[in-house]
Amino acid sequence: MVRYRGTVGGRGFRFDGLARLLGAASPGRSGDALAGVAAGSEQERVAARRALAEVELGRFLAEPVVPYEADDVTRLILDGHDAAAFAPLAAQTVGGFREWLLGADGPGLAAVARGLTPEMVAAASKLMSNAELVAVARKARVVTAFRSTVGLPGRLATRLQPNHPTDDPAGVAAAILDGLLLGCGDAVIGINPAGDGPERARALLELVDGVIERYRIPTQSCVLCHVTTTLGLMERGAPVDLVFQSIAGTQAANAAFGVTLAMLDEAHDAVRRLGRGTVGGQAMYFETGQGSALSAGAHHGVDQQTLEARAYAVARRYDPLLVNTVVGFIGPEYLFDGRQILRAALEDHFCGKLLGVPMGVDVCYTNHADADEDDIGTMLTMLGAAGVSFVICTPGGDDVMLNYQSASYHDALYLREVLGLRPAPEFEAWLADVGLLDAAGRVRELGPSEGHPLLELGAAGR
Structure with a gap:
């Protein structure tokens, strides 16, 4: 040692x-x-x-933080390392790498992404201020596409999250309507089901798919059930756009989620064969969060931020459409207060972008954490400045099914307004076509007696 x-x-x-x-x-x-x-x-x-x-950065290749022989994530990282992409940085120390990052441009960052390991970027982040994490991440762009294009400069996409405590179709439809009228949903309309049964998941998939088809919305749907459930649904012909799975940075932590790399390989192959995308074919969606490995007793004595970065290596293997950290969701045992959650959000976004992952953030906290709505606003503003690909939005910022606080649909309007950001281009064009944008390109408010075809959506779940 x-x-x-x-x-x-x-x-x-x-x-x-x-x-x-x-x-x-x-x-x-x-x-x-x-x-x-x-x-x-x-x-x-x-x-x-x-x-x-x-x-020296090369030390991270010689000394894995989790043993190679005991962990398939370590093997994935080291066996897939791109030595040619790493060559320009091979002689750098972590401190020198930090200096290089501050001076690099976007193409330079993209050129070395496959040569970087999670441990390298996590190490650099530990030497950086919050402002430096923003400055570097802003230069890194990862663009992905399915029916909408996510990650373009000057754009901010959103996941519309219409969760309902009983998966009631009318309640889900009402939350979708609320989000669409406020210009949200261009990254995905993604539902966390209250139960993981395949019948319920299929009903939700068919509901959202019907909305997308009826109103010709250039977005994608996802019901965030376990990958094995989604595999079964695809085999039975359900309208699956994206395959979702929570992942972590060690083999044992992924096992706690009931998932293996082989399962993800199978699901990735199956969803790509469906070919449901129109402007792209990236069809995987992953969620992560600092503390997941520790909560599973699978952290191998490694700090939670380094393990979080290792989860992005798992995601990168599958060329996903979307990845997001649910940064404050796991609880104050792992990130105690707003200050710690903010730091983790900026670290996660920075590390994911440097590794070439299309990084979003669920800007959130649990009700027993020392955080409040002002922390949500601060995190949103800094992540928006850092070029976050997408954020998660819920009705009123309160997820009544998962019982935590997140950003609201209105928060997305705030962030787009103050930073001059716009929705994904295909979704923006749709908003204009259906009359939801004003002359300045902003989401407009419908008058009290004004009719609109989308208002019929309320009947979709009945």
């Missing part, structure tokens, strides 16, 4: 192995303290960062 040493204020610290060094260098968060991998003091954290800055 390599021992790393750092000194601050004349006091020396020793870190046994890269995993220990990465944990000690991380900004403070409750999950790392719970796992026993956090720095014991601010002095130790500074010393760890100094030591980490001197580590």
Whole structure:
């Protein structure tokens, strides 16, 4: 085991192995303290960062933080590493890599993406300020497409999340109508079902597919059930646009989700054969979140942010349409307050973009976290400035099925307005065609007595 040493204020610290060094260098968060991998003091954290800055990037290839022989995610990362893309950075230290990132342009970032490992980008993020995470992520662009195009410069897409505590079709339809009238849904209309049964999932898929077909909406649907459920639905001819799965950064954590890489391989092949996209064929959707491996007892003594970045390597394998971190959803045991959630959101977005993943964020918190609506606004604004591909939006910002707080449809209008952002181009054209945009291209308010074809949607679930 390599021992790393750092000194601050004349006091020396020793870190046994890269995993220990990465944990000690991380900004403070409750999950790392719970796992026993956090720095014991601010002095130790500074010393760890100094030591980490001197580590050569190639060291992360030689010293996996999770053993190669015990973990298929590690094998995926190392066996798929692109040495040619890495070559321009091979002599860099983590500190030098940070400096390079600040000076690189978008094409330069894209050129090295396949040569970067999750541990490399996580290490660099630990040396960066929030502002630096925004500045670098803003330059990285990952564009994907199915029926709409997500990730273009100057655009902000949204997932319309019409969850209902009993999956009532009328309630789901009403939430979809609300979101569409406020210009949301261009990334996906995605429902978390209250139950994972295939009959219920199929009914929701058919409901949303009927809405998309009836109103010719250039978007995609997804019912966020387990990948095995979706595989069965595809075999029985259900209208599946996207395959969803929650994933994590270790084999054991994915096993806790009941998923393997082989299952994802099968689902990816099956959904691509359906060919339901019109402007692109990327058809996988993944969700992640810091703390998932620790909550499953599958963290291998590695800090939660590094493991989160490793989940993006799993996602990258399948060329997905969408990936998002549900950044504050797992709870205050892992991210205690608004400050920790904000930091994690910026880290996740930064790491995902550098690895070439189409990164979105569920800007959210649970009701027992030390956070509030002002934290939602702050996170949205900084992520919008950082070029986030999409955000999740719920009616009123309150998910009554999952019982947590997220961004609202109105929050998406705020972010587009203040940052001059627009919906996905195909969706924007549809909004204009159905009369929901004003002369300035903004979503307009319908008058109290004004009729509109979309208002018929309320009957779709009856």
